[in-house]
Amino acid sequence: MERVEERVDLERMLDWYRRMVLVRRFEEQTERSFRRGKIGGYLHVYIGQEAVATGFLDAIREDDIFFASYRDHAHALLRGTDPRAVMAELYGKVTGVAKGKGGSMHLVDVARGFYGGYGIVGGHLPLAVGAAYALRYQGTDRICLCFFGDGAVNSGAFHEAANLAGLWGKEGMCPVVFVIENNQYGMGTSVERASAVPNLARRFDAYAIPNERCDGMDVVAVYEVARRVVEEVRRTGRPYGVEAVTYRFSGHGAADLFQSYRTKEEVERWRQRDPILLLEQQLREWGVLDDARKAEIHAWAEGLVEEAVAFAEQSPEPPPEELYTDVYGADP
Amino acid sequence: MTYREAIRSTLVEEMDRDPTVLLLGEDIGIYGGTFRITEGLLSRYGPRRVVDTPISELGFIGAAIGMAMLGLRPVVEVMTWNFSLPAADQILQNAAKVRYFTGGQVRAPLVIRGPNGAGVQLSAQHSQSLESFYGHFPGLKVVAPATPADAKGLLRAAIRGEDPVIFLEHAALYGIKGEVPDGDYTVPFGRAAVVRPGRHVTVVSYSRMLHLALSAAQRLSGEGIECEVIDLRSLRPLDMETVAASVRRTHRAVVVQEQWRLYGAAAEISAQIYERCFDDLDAPVERVTGEDVPAPYARNLELRAFPDEEKIVEAVRRVIA
Numbered sequence: 052m053e054r055v056e057e058r059v060d061l062e063r064m065l066d067w068y069r070r071m072v073l074v075r076r077f078e079e080q081t082e083r084s085f086r087r088g089k090i091g092g093y094l095h096v097y098i099g100q101e102a103v104a105t106g107f108l109d110a111i112r113e114d115d116i117f118f119a120s121y122r123d124h125a126h127a128l129l130r131g132t133d134p135r136a137v138m139a140e141l142y143g144k145v146t147g148v149a150k151g152k153g154g155s156m157h158l159v160d161v162a163r164g165f166y167g168g169y170g171i172v173g174g175h176l177p178l179a180v181g182a183a184y185a186l187r188y189q190g191t192d193r194i195c196l197c198f199f200g201d202g203a204v205n206s207g208a209f210h211e212a213a214n215l216a217g218l219w220g221k222e223g224m225c226p227v228v229f230v231i232e233n234n235q236y237g238m239g240t241s242v243e244r245a246s247a248v249p250n251l252a253r254r255f256d257a258y259a260i261p262n263e264r265c266d267g268m269d270v271v272a273v274y275e276v277a278r279r280v281v282e283e284v285r286r287t288g289r290p291y292g293v294e295a296v297t298y299r300f301s302g303h304g305a306a307d308l309f310q311s312y313r314t315k316e317e318v319e320r321w322r323q324r325d326p327i328l329l330l331e332q333q334l335r336e337w338g339v340l341d342d343a344r345k346a347e348i349h350a351w352a353e354g355l356v357e358e359a360v361a362f363a364e365q366s367p368e369p370p371p372e373e374l375y376t377d378v379y380g381a382d383p
Numbered sequence: 384m385t386y387r388e389a390i391r392s393t394l395v396e397e398m399d400r401d402p403t404v405l406l407l408g409e410d411i412g413i414y415g416g417t418f419r420i421t422e423g424l425l426s427r428y429g430p431r432r433v434v435d436t437p438i439s440e441l442g443f444i445g446a447a448i449g450m451a452m453l454g455l456r457p458v459v460e461v462m463t464w465n466f467s468l469p470a471a472d473q474i475l476q477n478a479a480k481v482r483y484f485t486g487g488q489v490r491a492p493l494v495i496r497g498p499n500g501a502g503v504q505l506s507a508q509h510s511q512s513l514e515s516f517y518g519h520f521p522g523l524k525v526v527a528p529a530t531p532a533d534a535k536g537l538l539r540a541a542i543r544g545e546d547p548v549i550f551l552e553h554a555a556l557y558g559i560k561g562e563v564p565d566g567d568y569t570v571p572f573g574r575a576a577v578v579r580p581g582r583h584v585t586v587v588s589y590s591r592m593l594h595l596a597l598s599a600a601q602r603l604s605g606e607g608i609e610c611e612v613i614d615l616r617s618l619r620p621l622d623m624e625t626v627a628a629s630v631r632r633t634h635r636a637v638v639v640q641e642q643w644r645l646y647g648a649a650a651e652i653s654a655q656i657y658e659r660c661f662d663d664l665d666a667p668v669e670r671v672t673g674e675d676v677p678a679p680y681a682r683n684l685e686l687r688a689f690p691d692e693e694k695i696v697e698a699v700r701r702v703i704a
């Protein structure tokens with residue numbers, strides 16, 4: 052087998068590093084802003100899980116689409132949504148991606164194929180299956196990614212969506228990739244305490260959906276699986292399930308302060324495999340990243356985040372009349 | 384044309400007109416539809432456009448919402464509205480709200496249709512009327528046609544509209560006949576119809592109850608009491624202008640619904656009549672509703688559990704007295 056640096060373009064890997072650092076800095080900032088009362092509601096950050104969305108979203112085409120759970124900031128940023136508009140949404144400003152009407156859990160960017168973050172665990176899986184059907188119905192070879200957490204696999208929505216996908220896939224009518232972002236905990240309940248069969252990828256066996264697990268801390272591994280799976284799904288119109296085994300370093304949400312359900316040692320152990328650190332080590336080994344370049348990248352990311360915060364701070368709130376818009380469309 | 388034919392022919396016309404219209408539901412294809420609405424459509428349009436689904440409402444209604452987000456126009460049949468409850472999360476949390484929480488970027492214009500209500504001895508789990516349940520949620524439109532003409536016109540408007548529509552049919556109405564206008568007409572949402580003019584009392588109703596209200600009005604006419612019967616047709620949006628204009632003339636109102644009294648549609652309609660017409664009223668608004676119990680099976684009990692012509696006649700007499 053060729054070595055990794057021969058299989059994957061190093062420039063591309065450096066770009067992953069940039070994006071993952073941007074996501075990390077952005078998420079750290081959202082936690083600070085939340086504590087300062089600038090961001091309201093719930094706040095679920097992607098710190099620790101960056102490799103998963105990075106690898107998958109870089110493996111799809113510009114005209115492909117995706118759905119996400121409420122832990123969705125990274126997905127928007129990685130797809131190229133303006134960090135300023137993302138931060139402004141979190142700040143509840145009219146310049147946000149949803150005019151400040153959705154907040155952290157409902158980021159969206161249809162122009163980039165992002166059909167939204169959804170707030171009910173498992174609730175968006177059937178949407179992604181139907182969307183995938185529509186892509187084939189319309190005669191395209193576009194595909195749909197559906198990101199969701201380990202908690203979702205025990206919801207009825209998962210099983211009903213997977214069954215339909217399996218059925219429609221037999222007709223080549225369901226090009227969806229289910230991406231389980233297994234961060235080990237549904238809020239405070241571990242996979243072992245929530246799932247009778249903790250190998251979550253195997254859930255797909257029951258629905259004639261090919262599946263595999265991958266190391267969700269290693270962006271190269273994620274990307275290689277994603278690229279292969281996406282091309283297969285595009286070619287066959289059949290669904291595929293990938294369980295990316297990862298970890299969240301932050302609490303479930305910003306209110307999850309004490310994390311009585313896990314030990315510091317466990318978190319520390321996973322931090323040894325911090326996806327950004329792993330990638331950094333590889334890039335240094337291959338000589339494409341040194342201290343100077345790293346500093347440059349971090350400064351760039353921090354600059355973007357600062358700019359996003361300034362933009363969000365200075366942006367106006369939604370005007371009162373926005374309360375009443377976007378409830379219904381125009382009458383026929 | 385029967386109510387059933389009105390719905391079926393509209394599906395055919397819309398599917399012929401617009402290739403993005405497709406049907407999903409349990410046993411709508413090979414079986415031909417529980418109420419034979421979709422009979423023959425599978426062979427006419429093929430399995431990609433007439434999709435037989437497993438018994439999996441959450442899944443296929445959710446999937447239909449996803450299809451709508453991508454630009455298709457799904458029309459989902461629920462075998463009865465009772466079976467929509469496992470999919471309530473999809474309908475209420477996704478279809479109704481996605482336009483709002485995405486600031487207008489994502490929309491879900493789909494139609495979910497099927498029989499609603501009671502009266503054919505289906506007992507507790509299969510006899511519910513869910514109009515106020517769905518009518519509570521902004522982002523949905525809720526219609527309940529009582530006639531073949533309205534079934535056609537409202538279904539056309541629903542399929543061509545930009546919003547998720549809860550289309551409530553009634554099993555007891557599929558066989559009724561009525562005149563249906565020629566041509567490509569639609570019945571706009573939120574416009575009630577005065578189906579029988581009268582000067583003594585306004586009787587407000589919709590769906591199957593409309594027909595009971597009309598027969599009660601016929602009977603009362605023999606006693607010299609002239610009811611103005613209003614068919615709401617649409618519960619959300621709700622045309623209170625037409626109702627209020629009538630009550631201002633008659634000074635009396637009776638609201639008839641099949642569903643339970645507590646928090647039912649008639650409660651909302653009555654409240655709005657008081658808000659708009661308090662000074663015009665000569666008597667308290669009367670509500671004729673289902674009894675506050677799960678639907679029973681035994682025919683004699685079922686008949687007692689739901690409004691009938693007699694109960695409407697009595698209510699009218701009370702407001703006139």
